[in-house]
Amino acid sequence: MTASAPSDRERMVVERAPKGALVGGEWIQTGSTLAIEDPSTGEQLCEIADAGENEALAALDAAARAQEDWAATAPRERGEILRAVYERMSEDVDDLALLMTLEMGKPLAESRAEIMYSADFFRWFGEEAVRISGQYSMMTGGGGRVLTMKQPVGPCVLVTPWNFPSAMATRKLGPALAAGCTAVLKPAKETPLSAFMVAQMLIDAGLPAGVLNVVCGSRASQIVGPLLKDPRTRKLSFTGSTEVGRLLIEQSAEQVLRVSMELGGNAPFIVFDDADLDAAVEGALLAKMRNNGEACTAANRFHVQSGVADAFAERLAERMSAMRVARGTEDGAQVGPLINESQRDIVEELVADATAKGARLLTGGERPEGRGHFYPPTVLTEIPAEARVLSEEIFGPVAPIAAFNTEDEAVAAANATEFGLVAYVYTRNLGRAFRTIERLQTGMVGLNRGVISNPASPFGGVKQSGFGREGGAEGIDEYLETKYVGMDF
Secondary structure (H helix, E strand, O other): OOOOOOOHHHHHHHHHOOOOEEEOOEEEOOOOEEEEEEOOOOEEEEEEEOOOHHHHHHHHHHHHHHHHHHHHOOHHHHHHHHHHHHHHHHHOHHHHHHHHHHHHOOOHHHHHHHHHHHHHHHHHHHHHHHHOOOEEEEOOOOOOEEEEEEEEOOOEEEEOOOOOOOHHHHHHHHHHHHHOOOEEEEOOOOOOHHHHHHHHHHHHOOOOOOOEEEOOOOOHHHHHHHHHHOOOOOEEEEEOOHHHHHHHHHHHHHHOOEEEEEOOOOEEEEEOOOOOHHHHHHHHHHHHHHHHHOOOOOEEEEEEEHHHHHHHHHHHHHHHHOOOEOOOOOOOOOEOOOOOHHHHHHHHHHHHHHHHOOOEEEEOOOOOOOOOOOOOOEEEEOOOOOOHHHOOOOOOOEEEEEEEOOHHHHHHHHHOOOEEOEEEEEOOOHHHHHHHHHHOOOOEEEEOOOOOOOOOOOEOOEEOOEEOOEOHHHHHHOOEEEEEEEEOO
């Protein structure tokens, strides 16, 4: 593991990013600043404007003023702006990826993949902007006619997390802007720079002033709270923890807001004994180690049929122990740091709890020395049912493996959680695959694949993983209201 000093290019990329709050088309400064840290070194990258209630309400003022004109803008024009930013992000992928790695920590290869994934939301929803349609039909009793139309919800508050700082912004902004909604974006205080760059690219592509506003601050409640109480806000979209999501749902009730919630996960990864074991291990590496395990879609617990449990655990441990833990900018880096010291403490505590209760450690499990918030890839087996690592979201590079005997046991174990975002299933038996898929209580399932995210597919969960969908044809509907007109001739 290494953590080298920042290079001239790294400093240049950080300098290039805006540092203020975007209000009404202008980047403004505030009376205080917020430090942004490189998690691989613990050192400060830069400072940004620390926005609060005043900036948030000014941003909403701008969004409300711009709403009518933006809703009336031709769908093709809205779509072309999004398409232009897709092209720009694709061209600028190396600098955008480096900026993301510096503020979030993930290896450069993963940051590049996220930038292209992020850009694809603008391409997809730029195309969807011209496909917003309604209906014209005869009333069932004859005589009159039924007309329905789709109209933008109105000003939106979009709150994004730190783990995918570009993709979570474009996944919300793409459909909101395509639908004709204005927005106030509140990125996470740990990783705002990537979202700032997306906003600047939209401005450069011709997005009118006030359509998008961006505020970030050290006290999220002082930004989001006032926005949710203001009657001009008509929609909230939030990605983050279930605990915070519950509070925001409660606050949204006062203004009866349209709400989309993409919350916590506890994804089961089921491997049946008829699975292609090599493919299952490859899928497990993708599902577990993508983004250092800091993803709501990360495989959180592995349920492996007893006939192949030992072989699967040994192969997975061998592969994970060989992964290079290093600063994300280093050549060959495969595992970067966790986002902060608090998150590393949580991961370490979950591993310690499992081993204290009898779990067997196959690899990892020891905090490395040196700078940065690094934690090694870790595999645990023989997990007792009461271990917290099976019931709590890990958000780190830890793979707990538990054996099962029957199909019913696997499904019961997978569903034994309040969460229901995604599950992964590996089997070559078609009947078993469909039986399991239909019984799993999740919004998404990866069948014989470890990555399911796709801009053209509806992303979202059930139970306490939230409601609403992002991506796919369904994604733009979250930002549209249906108006019905009954007509007589």
